[in-house]
Amino acid sequence: xxxxxxxxxxxxxxxxxxxxxxxxxxxxxxxxxxxxxxxxxxxxxxxxxxxxxxxxxxxxxxxxxxxxxxxxxxxxxxxxxxxxxxxxxxxxxxxxxxxxxxxxxxxxxxxxxxxxxxxxxxxxxxxxxxxxxxxxxxxxxxxxxxxxxxxxxxxxxxxxxxxxxxxxxxxxxxxxxxxxxxxxxxxxxxxxxxxxxxxxxxxxxxxxxxxxxxxxxxxxxxxxxxxxxxxxxxxxxxxxxxxxxxxxxxxxxxxxxxxxxxxxxxxxxxxxxxxxxxxxxxxxxxxxxxxxxxxxxxxxxxxxxxxxxxxxxxxxxxxxxxxxxxxxxxxxxxxxxxxxxxxxxxxxxxxxx
Amino acid sequence: xxxxxxxxxxxxxxxxxxxxxxxxxxxxxxxxxxxxxxxxxxxxxxxxxxxxxxxxxxxxxxxxxxxxxxxxxxxxxxxxxxxxxxxxxxxxxxxxxxxxxxxxxxxxxxxxxxxxxxxxxxxxxxxxxxxxxxxxxxxxxxxxxxxxxxxxxxxxxxxxxxxxxxxxxxxxxxxxxxxxxxxxxxxxxxxxxxxxxxxxxxxxxxxxxxxxxxxxxxxxxx
Numbered sequence: 001x002x003x004x005x006x007x008x009x010x011x012x013x014x015x016x017x018x019x020x021x022x023x024x025x026x027x028x029x030x031x032x033x034x035x036x037x038x039x040x041x042x043x044x045x046x047x048x049x050x051x052x053x054x055x056x057x058x059x060x061x062x063x064x065x066x067x068x069x070x071x072x073x074x075x076x077x078x079x080x081x082x083x084x085x086x087x088x089x090x091x092x093x094x095x096x097x098x099x100x101x102x103x104x105x106x107x108x109x110x111x112x113x114x115x116x117x118x119x120x121x122x123x124x125x126x127x128x129x130x131x132x133x134x135x136x137x138x139x140x141x142x143x144x145x146x147x148x149x150x151x152x153x154x155x156x157x158x159x160x161x162x163x164x165x166x167x168x169x170x171x172x173x174x175x176x177x178x179x180x181x182x183x184x185x186x187x188x189x190x191x192x193x194x195x196x197x198x199x200x201x202x203x204x205x206x207x208x209x210x211x212x213x214x215x216x217x218x219x220x221x222x223x224x225x226x227x228x229x230x231x232x233x234x235x236x237x238x239x240x241x242x243x244x245x246x247x248x249x250x251x252x253x254x255x256x257x258x259x260x261x262x263x264x265x266x267x268x269x270x271x272x273x274x275x276x277x278x279x280x281x282x283x284x285x286x287x288x289x290x291x292x293x294x295x296x297x298x299x300x301x302x303x304x305x306x307x308x309x310x311x312x313x314x315x316x317x318x319x320x321x322x323x324x325x326x327x328x329x330x331x332x333x334x335x336x337x338x339x340x341x342x343x344x345x346x347x348x349x350x351x352x353x
Numbered sequence: 354x355x356x357x358x359x360x361x362x363x364x365x366x367x368x369x370x371x372x373x374x375x376x377x378x379x380x381x382x383x384x385x386x387x388x389x390x391x392x393x394x395x396x397x398x399x400x401x402x403x404x405x406x407x408x409x410x411x412x413x414x415x416x417x418x419x420x421x422x423x424x425x426x427x428x429x430x431x432x433x434x435x436x437x438x439x440x441x442x443x444x445x446x447x448x449x450x451x452x453x454x455x456x457x458x459x460x461x462x463x464x465x466x467x468x469x470x471x472x473x474x475x476x477x478x479x480x481x482x483x484x485x486x487x488x489x490x491x492x493x494x495x496x497x498x499x500x501x502x503x504x505x506x507x508x509x510x511x512x513x514x515x516x517x518x519x520x521x522x523x524x525x526x527x528x529x530x531x532x533x534x535x536x537x538x539x540x541x542x543x544x545x546x547x548x549x550x551x552x553x554x555x556x557x558x559x560x561x562x563x564x565x566x567x568x569x570x571x572x573x574x575x
Contacts, residue, residue: 209520257395268370
């Protein structure tokens with residue numbers, strides 16, 4: 001493969017559409033983020049409906065694309081490559097983004113670069129915090145994994161055996177009647193409530209080796225909550241009157257302690273000198289505090305991705321696309337079908353030496 | 354109780370994530386002092402509960418492992434309030450280091466022996482909970498010692514046995530990524546030798562089920 005000189009080309013446009021957000025980002029080849037626009041799909045009730053999310057992405061795509069180009073102050077023909085989130089994620093959402101990316105690439109006659117969504121979360125974290133070779137905790141609505149670079153790839157040292165951390169918090173929040181608002185995800189609402197309590201309710205704590213399981217914790221937290229609301233239960237079953245804040249606090253403390261223990265195990269194992277927190281749940285201040293304590297105990301530098309790059313965004317796709325493109329990696333259109341289960345340890349990352 | 358305080362922590366062997374290991378002396382013998390230090394990142398109640406539970410259960414499980422025929426260090430003393438355990442020091446090499454140096458034929462033999470040991474544990478309803486090649490030590494006379502039962506449990510369910518093996522598979526994938534498949538095949542071969550084809554098959558089906566539960570995993574493909 002031919003390495004392309006930096007000076008030959010300048011900008012990469014990245015399209016992110018793996019779940020509920022449709023985002024377009026533009027970065028230049030040295031790592032400056034010129035635009036990062038996004039539109040979120042907000043379900044009327046319940047979680048993400050994949051078909052509705054895909055429809056939303058199709059509707060907002062033209063305006064988000066235009067906004068991104070306007071913000072960056074460049075014309076479409078000045079771009080050098082089009083990157084898109086090829087997986088993992090929800091099929092209908094991913095396909096919408098991929099279709100737009102293919103159309104743009106063909107129309108503008110530009111190379112297409114398929115990017116792994118999880119790798120993008122790590123790379124944007126490294127770019128925005130200056131971390132060099134970190135142990136990364138990537139926690140979001142769809143993923144919870146502890147990963148670090150070893151010989152050619154990001155290896156997974158620990159992960160959830162069932163549901164993701166963000167998913168656990170979201171479902172609990174919905175069961176508790178909390179609603180996501182624009183700019184205030186359910187996770188943030190739980191965090192705010194949790195700050196009002198100091199009362200720890202015993203809940204399951206499930207760490208298995210370097211992996212963890214959150215599904216039992218979710219069930220237990222939800223059941224605890226329902227017992228409070230169910231006045232028909234005999235007194236001996238209704239043990240205590242916990243407030244919603246108490247349950248939120250306990251859920252957070254248990255879930256984060258588990259994630260942190262796993263991260264600490266991986267840190268002791270890999271002996272990395274940096275810890276990076278990325279993904280949607282990275283916005284949680286309590287999780288940040290807990291991880292920073294662990295990092296300092298192991299003499300490691302702790303960094304957390306800025307909030308606007310914590311959730312799914314186009315800039316991370318653009319930047320990772322840039323890295324791949326600079327190393328001669330492109331995705332011909334016939335090979336650009338989306339990969340719903342594309343694990344981070346299946347991706348070669350030749351840009352790391 | 355006082356003995357622990359008087360024991361000199363002569364030499365730090367390993368600062369793990371969960372506990373620190375010191376090389377020390379116990380009545381003239383080399384011993385390992387395992388301390389589970391408080392973790393300030395989690396709430397004190399939860400922290401205490403976890404450390405207490407693991408300090409009590411680890412020695413119990415190590416004892417049971419011996420009756421299952423799997424060598425583990427001898428426990429000399431336990432101090433629950435301080436979360437410390439003093440145990441025999443095992444002279445030997447971690448399987449992690451040995452595996453990387455061996456040629457394929459002796460490596461296959463070693464992996465089969467490991468599989469047999471895991472099968473013995475499972476036959477006695479013991480779940481190790483953190484099977485990795487760093488938690489196994491081979492002594493010069495060829496015995497394989499299992500250590501670090503802190504996440505273990507007594508459980509006779511297929512589910513627990515499946516998770517135990519699944520975790521070992523993941524550990525092999527991340528530490529021995531060049532020849533993990535080869536290792537796993539031989540581990541499972543040794544496992545089947547002890548537990549029989551019928552039961553082993555059930556466990557392997559369980560592993561598959563467990564893997565399908567994960568998010569975004571290849572195994573989930575229909």
